[in-house]
Structures are given as structure tokens and as C-alpha cells.
Amino acid sequence: MKKIFLLMSLLFLLLLQSCTTKKQTLYMQDLDMYANSNLNYTSTKIQPNDILKVDIGDLNPLVAAPFNLNAGISNSQNSVEMMKLSGYLVTPTGNITLPVLNEITLTGLTPTEAELKIKERLIKEGYLVNPTVQVRVLNNKFTILGEVNSPGVIAFSEESISLLNAIGLAKDLTYWAIRNDVKLIREIDGKRLVYHIDLTTAGWMNNPHYRIRQNDVIVVTPNKLKVNSGGVIRDPIQLLGITASLLAVILLIVN
Template sequence: MNKITLPIILLFLLILQSCTSNKNILYLQDLDEYSNSTIIYATTKIQPNDILKIDISDINPIVAAPFNINTGSSVQNSVEMMKLSGYLVNPQGNIMMPVLNEVNIGGLTPSDVEKKIKNILIKEGYLVNPTVQARVINNKFTVIGEVKTPGVIPFTEESISLIDALAKAGDLTYEGVRTDVKLIREEDGKRLVYHVDLTTANWMSNPTYRIRQNDVIMVTPNNQKVKNTGILKDPIQTLGVLATLLTLYYLIRTR
């Protein structure tokens, strides 16, 4: 092997290693193509096992008091205690409220819940012009697989982006497959499975862009991690070691 051929081979290996790494690792590689695209905001629908905090107020606090769960100041300062004293949605989509008893809110948005309860209060003659505030207080999603910190992660917003969710989990590991992240979602009594390619930006206009309550994100390991059990677990690492060995050989031969 002459002095010209070996450097060319080394250069080729380094370029190949770099290209392969960028193709599989970089996020949103065509992001500029989707500049000024329309943003889609998701609205959460109430599901079984959701816990709601519902506050009913009126100009006269005394007449509104019977329609609220009696909570002290200590409960107000603890999210966990708020969950214990909140309205749990049963499998039929119902909650039990003071005075109003069973109210069906399954499949409604929090805004719809506010309107429905307000209409009931007015229609039944309980209150004249009440103010109703409803909010889901046990929002959470689950991340499993090849991320740095998998687990069940709570959030306070109505919905967050998939990018935010993965960042909360510490981002994908090097071995995570970025071209096929699975998003499992329960909606209208059905389980939906979406496949997201994080190396492109076209999914940002799809329903998968916003994470919702109870979503599950699954990041699968790449083939090299699954199949290989040796010291060198992927071809990128192998190319790097090979380039290093050839460089050492070249240096020794040219001394």
C-alpha cells in the first residue's frame, strides 16, 4: 500500500462515518422547508381516570359554596392532595359532584365541561350567573425505551409538544431509532399508534406534534444494540476504530 492510497482510504472512512452519523442522528433535517407552516393546537378530551379540579363561584360566595368540594388552605398548596380531593372520572365518563350528583363529562374538553356545568346550574335554578373553572390536574405521559430518563412524567399544560416531552425524558440515547418513534394514544375509546420520523419536520403538522394526557412514547433500540453483544456495538464505532488503526499503521510505515 503506497503513501497516497492509505490517506485516501482514511479520508473515505472518516467521511463515511460522518455522513452515516448525521443521517441517523440529526433531528428535523429539512426544517427550513416547513418554515411558516400552520401550527395545530390540540384540545384535551376528558378520559376515564382523569382527575379534575372544578371550582364554582358566584357574586355571592355563600350560595356557590354547596357546589364545591370543601378544601382547606393546606390542600390548595399541594397538587397531590388536590388529586385526592378532585373529581375522578369513572369508566363511564361520569363524575360525582355535590348537589348535582352524577354528571357525564366523558369525551368533553375542559371548556365544554365548564359550559355544561354552568348550564345545569342555571337551568335547575341553583345559580343565576355562575363562573365555572375546570382543569385536569393529573396530566401525564409515559416514555419508555432508548431515552436517558424513561418513566411517567407529569405536566401542567393542557398539551405539550413531542419535542418537549422527549426533552423532559433527557432526549434519545445514541442507540435510539429516530426514524420510527412510536406514539400510542387512547382516543374516543380506541387505541391509536402513530409512527414519527424525527429526522424530518413533516410530522410537525400532524396530530402527533402535541402530546396529550396518557400518551405513551416508545423509542426502540437500533439493530446494532439488539443484535450485537461484542465490544463494538455499531458500524459507526467500528469505522472509527478501523480508521484509528490504519492511521497508526500509516504513521509507523512513514517514519
């Protein structure tokens, strides 16, 4: 009888260890506290290895044509991948080379600031009187690794997206994910920054730095049970079944 009691106690302790509490699992448990909060956005800045689409216009399209690298490409050929191949790649020193204007440094500028800089050069150097300039990053992407259902490199077309959008694109976190310490790695102005985000609270939503930008890396760490199991046991029901089977065999041997 004592042996049975001991085995049942061990089973109970094992099941307690395998359980993830509600507090560890649910997202943004204090969301109501942050309702009606003001939204703050920060524009992303151009970085080396960005691929830019730069369109320069004028009231007279023929005058602006020499400043556009892809002026001869028809709209039917303007797929995103084609635009990437023919776009302006920002060099490690932060420059692109525009037709006529030649080399211009754009790193550290937002797309809006880059537009203004190009426009000022066109006017100052006497090329165009009242030009229009549009700058857009074509290769926005982020990397998400660890305990998500669809890890990998994911592209997005917006200037930035929310962390929840990024997790949604990765098809949500797994059951085994540590939700109160999601790591966000970002490179800005030659520095690598690491943010630690607690998804069980909504407080992080008020920080504009936690919006996902191009080249961000999100790392979701597995919990202790997943690490200890070496990835062999992936489901609590599976763990319960294995434990129950072992207990049954031991009871048969004891009896």
C-alpha cells in the same frame, strides 16, 4: 500479508456497520421548508381515570360554596398532590359526582365543553343565576420508553405539550435510537391509535395530533447494532477499542 489484509477489511466492515449516518441522527433536517407554518391546536378530551379540579363560583361566594368539594381547604394546603387526592376521579363510565348536582358525564368533552355543561345544569336546575366554572385535569402525564436518557412516567401541567418538549423532559434520545420511526400510542374514545413519527423531517410538526396529551405512550426503538449487542456495547469508542484489541491479538498469533 493476505491475512493482514483480510483482517483489516473485516475491521473496516465492522466499523461501517457500527456507524450511524448523519441522515439517521439529525433532527428535522428539512426544518427550513416548514418555517412560518401556521400552528394548529386541538383540545384534549377528558378520559376515564383523569383527576379533575372543578371550581364553581358566583358573585356571592356563600351561594357557590355548597357546589365546591374543597371549599374549606386553605390555600396553604392546595398543593398539586393534595388537589389530586381531593379531586374528582373520572370513572370508567366517564362520570364524576359533584356536590348537589350529583352524577354528570364528562368523558369525550374538552375541559371548556365540560365547563359549559356544568354551567348549563347549574342555571337550568335553578341553583345559580350567573355561575363561573373552571375545569382542569390535574394528573396530566405521559410515558416514554426505550432509547431515551431518562425513560419513565413524566408529569406535565399544561393541557398538551409538543413531542420535542416530551423528548426534552426525557433528556433526549440516545445515540442508538431509531429517529425515523418513533411510535406514539394514544387511547381515544375506547380505541387505541398508533402513530409513526419520523423525527428526521419536520413534516410531523404540522400535524396537531402529534402534540402529547395525557396518558400518551412514546416508544423509541433501538437500532440494529444495539439489539444485536444485547446492550453490552453502549459506545462506538468502546466497540472500536474492543475490535482493535482483538485485531492486535490475532496479528500477534499470526506473526
